[in-house]
Amino acid sequence: MTERLKSESSKEFNFNSRDFDRVRELIYKRAGISLADSKQEMVYSRLARRLRATGLTSFTEYLNRLEGDHDSQEWEAFTNALTTNLTSFFREEHHFPILAEHVKKCATPVSIWCSASSTGEEPYSIAMTLCEAFGTMRPPAQIIATDIDTNVLNTAAKGVYNADRIEKLSQERVRKFFLKGKGAQEGLVRVRQELRDLITFKQLNLLADSWPVSGEFDAIFCRNVMIYFDKPTQGKILKKFAPLMKSDALLFAGHSENFLYVTDELKLKGKTVYELAKSRAASRPSVSHLHKGSL
Structure with a gap:
């Protein structure tokens, strides 16, 4: 206990359990993110930069200002700070051959x-897969890529x-x-x-009441x-995803995500790939009779 108190007193800003609980409540309401107890140090480190x-000189002052001013820019910065962005090209590689076979049909x-x-590695991996599947650098396809974090979207674009x-x-x-950088751009692609x-x-918040996407998706x-x-x-x-999926569309989930007991809209096809439940797909009109909204 003495060591913990010493560590907390040496911090630049005081950050107690009440501050952490307020942060947890705010980010849950804002972005649906549930922060575990073990994330307190991470939250301090990332939000200390915002102070x-x-x-500002205290978390109480910062959180009061955030709640009271409704400053959209600071809310954006707050959300960006607490969003984890771990990604790579062709992460969970087994999904991409499944996607390639699917789009051919x-x-x-x-x-x-x-x-x-x-930061864009996933949508670019999807784009590469489409190019390879159709055998052209300009396949008959469109991809919309969204994220709540505007910083990573800028990097991705x-x-x-x-x-x-x-x-x-x-x-x-x-x-x-890819194009390899030369001169001052050496080491970049x-x-x-x-x-x-x-x-x-x-930019899109999955927790928002409405999403800036329309039409139906193949995946x-x-x-x-x-x-x-x-x-x-x-x-x-997931309930909001279902109406945006064509009757034979696929939903790709992460390796540690299981939706079987979360919704009856979807069923597992295999390897963390889901499709519409039969009852749901059967109730859908054929795609040719549907209005195709623009991306």
């Missing part, structure tokens, strides 16, 4: 939603990465889909324009984001 940036143009796109991010990709993929043209990046990627939500929040999101 320095705003010139879909009517074109194919439409895909990557709902937690982070630029499509520029450190070269070590593509070390695990085959040389064929590197040559085909950029995704080719053809891939960037396939993707539209948008939805929602991987490694549901683990931050409690079961009721997961169920609410």
Whole structure:
């Protein structure tokens, strides 16, 4: 206990359990993220930067201001600070051959939603898969990539990465889909324009009452984001996904996510890939009779 008190007293800002509980409540209401007790140090570290940036001297003052001013920019910064963005190209690689086989059977143009796109590696992996599946750098497809964090969306839209991010990709993929920087850009790579043209990046909060997407999708990627939500929040999101899925659409989930006991809208197809439950799919009119909204 003495060591803990010493550690807390040495911090730049006082941060107690009451402050942490307030943060947990705010980020849950804002983004549906459930912070475990073990995240207190992480929260302090990330939000201490916001105190320095705003010139405030206590968490109480910062949280009071956040709640009282409804400052959209600071709410955005607060949310960005607490959002975890761990990703890589072709993460959970077994999904992409499944996607490739699926899109070959879909009517074109194919439409895909990557709902937690982070810094862009996932939607660009989807784009590469589409190019390979259709045998062209300009496949008949559209991808919408969304995330709640505006910082990572800016990174994703630029499509520029450190070269070590593509070390695990085959040389064929590197040559085909990336440009290597020279001179001042040495050590960087950029995704080719053809891939960037396939993707539209948008800010979207999965917890919002309405989403800036429309139409129906052949596939939805929602991987490694549901683990931050409690079961009721997961169920609410999955229920909103279902009407946006074509009758034969696939939903790709993360390796540690299980939706079987969360919703009756979906059933497991295999390898953390879901499809609409038969009763749900059967009640849908054929795609040809549906209005196709724009991305």
